[in-house]
Amino acid sequence: MKFATALITGASSGIGLELARIHARKGGDVVIVARSRDKLESIKKELQTQHGVKVHVVAEDLADGAAADRIFNATEALGLSIDVLINNAGFGGHGKFFERNLSADQAMMQVNMVTLTNLTHLYLKGMVARRHGRILNVSSTASFMPGPLQAVYYATKAYVTSFTQAVAEEVREYGVTATALCPGAVATGFVAAGDLQGVDIWKSAKSAESVARRGYEAMERGELVAFNECKLRVMLDWIIPLLPRKLVLKVSRQAMEKVA
Incomplete structure (x- = not known):
C-alpha cells in the first residue's frame, strides 16, 4: 500500500529511521522529524538518492511544548497532505522515581505522551x-504492566497504547486506522539514552529494522495492537493478567535490575 506522504518523528535513528526507509522504498514521500538537522539532512540525501522520493526535514525538539504546532505549521506551509503519521519519538530513564531528576521525567512525559x-x-x-x-x-x-525502576516510562507507554486503541475506535467509520506497535527490547540508542546499560533483557534485543517492518505491516493492515514477538503477546495477553499484582511488580522490577 502506497501513501503519498508520511510524517515520522524520531526519524534520525533506530526504528524511526527504518520506518522512513520502508516508506520511501514503497515510493512514499516523507517528512522526517528529529532534533539533529545534520542527521536528518544526511538521511534526506540517502532516501532521495536511493528511492527518488521527496523528503522534507523538520528539526524540532519534541520536549518543547510548542513543537507539535510548529511541525504542523511547517507541513501546512509546504502544502503537504499527511496521509500517514508515525509517532515514533520517545525515550526512557532508569532509576527510582524519587531519586531521578524530575525535569527529565517531565520531558519524557512531554515527548512520549503530550507531543x-x-x-x-x-x-x-x-x-x-x-x-x-x-x-x-x-x-x-512496557505498556501492559507497572515498571519499577522505569516508573514514568512504563506509565507513558500505557497511555500510548490505551490512547491509540480508543482513537482507533473513534475513527473507524471514517476510513482511518490507528495502530499501537508494542515491541520488546530493541537494539537502538534507547539503551544508552535511558541509562539502561547492564539491564539483562537487552542481551536478546531485536533489530530496529525487524521491529519497523512488523510495525509498518501492522499499520498497513489496520491492526489495533502489534507485537513483534509471539511469545510476548501470549505472556502479556494471557499470563500476566492472571498473576497476582505483587508478583507482577516483583518480576517487572527484576527485569529492570542492572547486572553488577
Missing part, C-alpha cells in the same frame, strides 16, 4: 475529512 497526542490531534482532523489515513504510535510491551 504525540498533539500531533495526532492536529493531523487526524485532515485524515477524517479526507476519509483516509493511517496512524502508527510506537508504544512498548
Whole structure:
C-alpha cells in the first residue's frame, strides 16, 4: 500500500529511521522529524538518492511544548497532505522515581505522551475529512504492566497504547486506522539514552529494522495492537493478567535490575 506522504518523528535513528526507509522504498514521500538537522539532512540525501522520493526535514525538539504546532505549521506551509503519521519519538530513564531528576521525567512525559497526542490531534482532523489515513504510535510491551525502576516510562507507554486503541475506535467509520506497535527490547540508542546499560533483557534485543517492518505491516493492515514477538503477546495477553499484582511488580522490577 502506497501513501503519498508520511510524517515520522524520531526519524534520525533506530526504528524511526527504518520506518522512513520502508516508506520511501514503497515510493512514499516523507517528512522526517528529529532534533539533529545534520542527521536528518544526511538521511534526506540517502532516501532521495536511493528511492527518488521527496523528503522534507523538520528539526524540532519534541520536549518543547510548542513543537507539535510548529511541525504542523511547517507541513501546512509546504502544502503537504499527511496521509500517514508515525509517532515514533520517545525515550526512557532508569532509576527510582524519587531519586531521578524530575525535569527529565517531565520531558519524557512531554515527548512520549503530550507531543504525540498533539500531533495526532492536529493531523487526524485532515485524515477524517479526507476519509483516509493511517496512524502508527510506537508504544512498548512496557505498556501492559507497572515498571519499577522505569516508573514514568512504563506509565507513558500505557497511555500510548490505551490512547491509540480508543482513537482507533473513534475513527473507524471514517476510513482511518490507528495502530499501537508494542515491541520488546530493541537494539537502538534507547539503551544508552535511558541509562539502561547492564539491564539483562537487552542481551536478546531485536533489530530496529525487524521491529519497523512488523510495525509498518501492522499499520498497513489496520491492526489495533502489534507485537513483534509471539511469545510476548501470549505472556502479556494471557499470563500476566492472571498473576497476582505483587508478583507482577516483583518480576517487572527484576527485569529492570542492572547486572553488577
